[in-house]
Amino acid sequence: MKTRLAVDLSGLPPFGFDNRSPIWWGTLGFVAIEGMGFVLAVGLTLYLKHVNPHWPMDAAPPDLLPGTLLTGVLLASLWFNRSADKAARDGDLSGTRLWLVVMTVVGLATIGLRLWEFNALNVRWDQNAYGSCQWLLLGLHATHLITDVGDTAVLTALMFTKHGRGKRYSDVSDNAFYWSFVVAAWIPIYGLVYWVPRW
């Protein structure tokens, strides 16, 4: 088919942040999928709580300390996360490197706290349906912690190589966006794992 030139695209910028970027939308898509997974996990736990008269079943509620500590660390990490995002948006390489290193260290700390949490649940996964739910909720969220910390570590390493420029800044921003989701998803799960058994 014959064509005629009508619009010039050569002046367009080569990358953008937030909803201008396809990767941001891709991240949002996976956030929707995983968010749906969390919603269903919460829903099925409440369903099993509903069909069982006692919750927790034959077990003491989980120890509050590790989970609450983790919640505190996660909330505090939002500030570091925002700093990394801001440095990336400003194209500030040294700032981006600094905050990414901080986020990697904080992320590793959250994984350590998560291991402690499993030990403090006071129930095994195979003891009863309550135990299965507690382990499922913590486990599902743990996979997100591990994935994002891994991603952050790789991105941090990248920013210390010659690849740390251009579009990588918008990758850092998208990574920060995903971490905010991981933190936000934790809050209702924290309530369900630690406080609903104490209700």
Added chain:
Amino acid sequence: MSEAVHPGASPVPVERAAAREASGETRTQRDTDLPDAELDRRLARTWGRPAGLVGWLSSVDHKEVGWRYFVTAMVFLALAGSAAMAMRAQLARPDAGLIGPDLYNQIFTMHGTTMMFLFAVPVMQAFGVYLVPLMVGARCIAFPRLAAFSFWVYLFGGLMLWIAFLLNAAPDVGWFAYTPLSGPQFSPGKRSDIWAQMITFTEVSSLAVAVSVIVTVFKHRAPGMTLDRIPLAVWAMLVTSFVVIFAMPAVMLASTMLILDRLVSTQFFNHEAGGDQLLWQHLFWFFGHPEVYIIFLPATGFVSSIVVAFAQRPAFGYLPLVLALVATAFLSFGLWVHHMFATGLPQLGASFFTASSMLIAVPSGIQIFCWIATLWGRRPAMATPMLFVMGFLVIFVMGGMTGVMVASVPLDLQVHDTYFVVAHFHYVLIGGAVFPLLGAFYFWYPKFTGRMMSERLGRWNFWLAFVGFNLTFFVMHVLGLMGMPRRVYTYPSDSGWGPLNMVSSIGSVMLAASFGLFFVNALWSLRRGVRAPSNPWNAGTLEWALPSPPPAYNFARIPIVTHHEPLWKERESLPVAHGLAVDEREILVSTLVEARPDLREVVPGSSIWPLISAIALSIAFVASIFSPYAALWGGALVGAALLGWFWPKSSHEDEE
């Protein structure tokens, strides 16, 4: 972009340097001043993939990936169809002894599982992967490597299931694998685990494709393709992808819980330890009912495309057709309990789900009337695609009627688990999805291959399918009302079900023959078919502006859209945008609502890493059927593969 895309000593860097010098500022060669032939040559080099086996395995071209999806899905269709023929052979006469109960259980499970997870969903996504970028005027699908990865994961999941069948380890608990039957107590061995892990494979794949399709539609539409100019088939794929995103996590979570119950003794579905068997049904059908629409909605997109092209006028009721898609998607999440009426749920709840099940007839009806109105007063040529659309209208409406019947609790309780239900869902699924699919295949085949399929064989194909289908499945309504339960491997002769089962089996032979003709036609036409022009049906959407088959880069210059049937609006020449790079894979990113040009973005090229990552993931998935520790070391393996995928291979890859 990896260096492999430029095989041999490419002159590109030299030219680029020259261009940089000449312009003083631009680093890259842009398409603006290139003559057409030179532009095609350069783009073909940039967007092509290396030759050879590794190049073939590394392809991220959405057309190659989409075509592989088709071929694979069609092979699974043939396998699942063979399973169906085995069942019909066994059931043709009472007290037959061809197949014993254990093998029969495996065969009907393989039939349903393969048809739903390995044929119907992937084949629809194949159209999405192949056609959506062409229809929205894009050079590639969003995240092309992710789409390639999805294909491999799907292929390996399907292979795992069928290899297990050959090893006499196929699942035997039905395609919805109800607990407690599928649980550790009643299904020892690995059969149910194979089923559950097959779910994980296929859902990972479907979810990733859904994200790719959504982002393609959101961010890679050609300039001017505002929301109300998106082709109806693309709307259908977009809405379907959203349904995938919100429905499939439920079955992934459920199958993971099942495998945990079986492997590490969690108690989710064990009543003795506070678990609940019905929880499985809730989670499964929360996915399972939308699943029907994941299969049906793309088919409505095919019907819209074919009807519009054959009526040679824009669709009547574009807006109601789009809203009907969206309404169906929303309603599909409020129907799942109608699969569970026989479980003794509270009556008020059952009434709600009866009402919502009947409500979904409204958007379906709107679509049917819009298509009829589009055809009204026209004399469309009754070529094969149109024949299949007419067949769809008849069969799907009949399936819809029995759907309204089984939506009411008293009737459902009578026919639950009988052949009436088998008849109903084959009318909606084959009528509603497979007939449009075959029509779509005849319709787009010239675009895929550059050849037309034989019309003569096509007509035989259609009429054999139409008559054979109705013979096979209509009598099942009657058998169901006579009380014949589904999933029985034989029945006594004094039941009186023999004659109708024989009729059904004879019909199934005709239906199988029609698919045989279809495969013969598709293969024969690949070499011998009449050469197809770029737009054989004189259709109006963008894919028909391209040569058949389209080149690797799709559009030499990105078209500008002025109407929802752009080729009918711009009959003389198509306005296009220029200024994109020709020596790297640069694509246009546009805004969500108005599709205004916003960014030029370089996308990754061919890579072997999606395949390597899919292999790593498959090792992890299969091994974790046998050992829970595989989740740990398998996760590390997948992480290593993903690192190889994402780590840039050259400084070129992350420029700008």
